[in-house]
Amino acid sequence: MAPLFDASQARLSWSDTPKSEFEGVSNPPLEILPLVVSGPSSNRVDLIFFSDGYLQEERGKFIEDATRLANDISSNQTFNTVKPLMNFWAAFTPSNESGVGVGGKPKDTPFGLYRDGTELRGVYYAKPEVAGAACSSLGDQCDYPILLGNDPLYGGLGGRFTVITPSLANGALILRHELGHSIIKVGEEYDGGWGYFGPNAHADLSAPVPWAHWLADPDSAHARVERSVMPMQDYAWALLNTSTPWAVTFESAGAYARHLVRFSVSGLPEQTDLRVELDGVDLDWAPRANIGVDRWHYDVYRDGGLSAGPHTLTFTLLNGAREPAAQMCNAEILEFGDESEFVSTPGHYSLYPTYSIDNATTYRPTNEDCLMRIITTPNFCSACLEGLWLKLLRDVSLIDALDESCVPSAPGASTLTLRLVPLAHLRTAAVAGLADSYTITWAKDGVVLPAWTNQTRVAPAHPGTYVVHVEYATPEVRADPDGLLAAAMEYTVSGTCGSDSVM
Numbered sequence: 001m002a003p004l005f006d007a008s009q010a011r012l013s014w015s016d017t018p019k020s021e022f023e024g025v026s027n028p029p030l031e032i033l034p035l036v037v038s039g040p041s042s043n044r045v046d047l048i049f050f051s052d053g054y055l056q057e058e059r060g061k062f063i064e065d066a067t068r069l070a071n072d073i074s075s076n077q078t079f080n081t082v083k084p085l086m087n088f089w090a091a092f093t094p095s096n097e098s099g100v101g102v103g104g105k106p107k108d109t110p111f112g113l114y115r116d117g118t119e120l121r122g123v124y125y126a127k128p129e130v131a132g133a134a135c136s137s138l139g140d141q142c143d144y145p146i147l148l149g150n151d152p153l154y155g156g157l158g159g160r161f162t163v164i165t166p167s168l169a170n171g172a173l174i175l176r177h178e179l180g181h182s183i184i185k186v187g188e189e190y191d192g193g194w195g196y197f198g199p200n201a202h203a204d205l206s207a208p209v210p211w212a213h214w215l216a217d218p219d220s221a222h223a224r225v226e227r228s229v230m231p232m233q234d235y236a237w238a239l240l241n242t243s244t245p246w247a248v249t250f251e252s253a254g255a256y257a258r259h260l261v262r263f264s265v266s267g268l269p270e271q272t273d274l275r276v277e278l279d280g281v282d283l284d285w286a287p288r289a290n291i292g293v294d295r296w297h298y299d300v301y302r303d304g305g306l307s308a309g310p311h312t313l314t315f316t317l318l319n320g321a322r323e324p325a326a327q328m329c330n331a332e333i334l335e336f337g338d339e340s341e342f343v344s345t346p347g348h349y350s351l352y353p354t355y356s357i358d359n360a361t362t363y364r365p366t367n368e369d370c371l372m373r374i375i376t377t378p379n380f381c382s383a384c385l386e387g388l389w390l391k392l393l394r395d396v397s398l399i400d401a402l403d404e405s406c407v408p409s410a411p412g413a414s415t416l417t418l419r420l421v422p423l424a425h426l427r428t429a430a431v432a433g434l435a436d437s438y439t440i441t442w443a444k445d446g447v448v449l450p451a452w453t454n455q456t457r458v459a460p461a462h463p464g465t466y467v468v469h470v471e472y473a474t475p476e477v478r479a480d481p482d483g484l485l486a487a488a489m490e491y492t493v494s495g496t497c498g499s500d501s502v503m
């Protein structure tokens with residue numbers, strides 16, 4: 001089973017949820033606080049963190065946790081370039097008990113978050129109707145509800161409510177990955193998942209490649225498939241003990257030049273706690289610095305191919321004091337051709353095979369560029385990022401408003417002020433290396449006004465019907481078949497401006 005994400009939940013989101021489900025459910029008291037706000041909720045995509053398992057005296061910790069998470073996913077990475085299309089809010093409700101429940105038993109908290117056992121994995125909610133009523137009560141201000149459970153360790157859940165913890169190592173990682181699913185509606189790029197769909201997945205090699213315009217040679221009718229195979233994957237979520245090592249045996253065809261041992265473990269803070277071996281060879285595992293008992297991911301790249309025949313991967317718990325928290329979460333073996341057969345370089349777009357939990361093969365755009373594959377990486381691949389722009393711009397117009405004000409020196413004439421979503425030169429903080437731009441064109445009664453090109457404040461506007469066209473260009477979007485990077489607004493100046501003072 002995939003770690004946190006269930007394909008049956010993949011296409012569920014708050015926007016598809018019938019709000020009638022929550023009629024008559026009373027919502028908890030909510031104290032709303034702005035975290036990162038770029039504009040009016042009526043023309044933004046609004047993410048909101050709801051508190052669960054935070055006592056009244058932990059209000060400060062909740063605000064700190066939510067602020068850290070919002071900044072982590074929107075400052076300098078992940079959602080940084082699209083941040084002007086989004087708002088981030090916090091909604092505090094005090095809980096009667098601190099923390100999230102364990103053993104399937106929720107605590108006395110607004111949304112009833114709990115873990116199934118004690119192991120670090122899914123965090124579920126017992127009161128979806130309360131979460132629904134809370135989000136519903138906020139209208140426009142709640143497009144993507146996030147339930148933040150007060151627990152320091154790994155865990156979460158995707159779907160109509162994104163559930164996360166403020167784990168220092170994992171909270172932001174899980175949040176951005178789950179938001180990828182719920183906002184862009186993309187599936188996984190990692191192996192061993194359930195759902196592979198959206199602009200980052202390709203299944204039929206005879207069909208056009210969805211990310212053809214990101215390929216090094218976009219004219220090539222069919223990109224090649226990078227040569228790799230996955231002889232073993234196991235989402236065991238196995239608790240380790242000192243009496244019997246956890247081991248798995250797999251067959252290699254012996255036909256590849258390189259291989260990778262990829263796994264994640266939790267509950268193992270010291271190097272002396274665990275030994276990981278492939279065919280009896282110690283892989284020299286060492287925990288990520290300061291990971292403590294939280295979950296983390298490890299890659300051991302090995303030059304040279306595996307020989308044909310059986311191989312055994314073994315996890316040996318060396319320190320009995322780590323029972324029963326020590327956990328082998330998942331492991332997989334990947335084999336690759338040499339660099340001429342499998343390009344491992346970042347930034348290379350091609351067809352990379354991905355293997356589902358049922359070993360069905362689909363293709364992803366890059367080797368390891370995307371956080372939908374490598375949860376520890378902070379950015380989306382170009383196919384996902386382009387999908388993010390297009391999805392956000394379905395709900396956000398580039399034009400916030402067109403305001404009219406009077407010109408005191410010229411009765412009857414007006415000043416028109418175009419209020420745009422603050423992208424390109426209007427950004428409050430420039431994005432290093434991003435050359436994005438707005439092109440603004442004005443026309444009056446069907447005649448273009450070249451003098452006003454690229455102006456957001458124009459005068460004098462004499463009576464007539466004005467149309468402003470706005471186009472946004474960013475290197476992060478190469479294909480916009482539905483024209484989402486453009487907007488237009490019509491406005492009629494009546495000529496009554498300042499008439500009060502004249503009369």
Ligand SMILES: [Zn+2]
Pocket residue numbers: 189200370371372380381382383384385
């Ligand atoms: Zn991607």
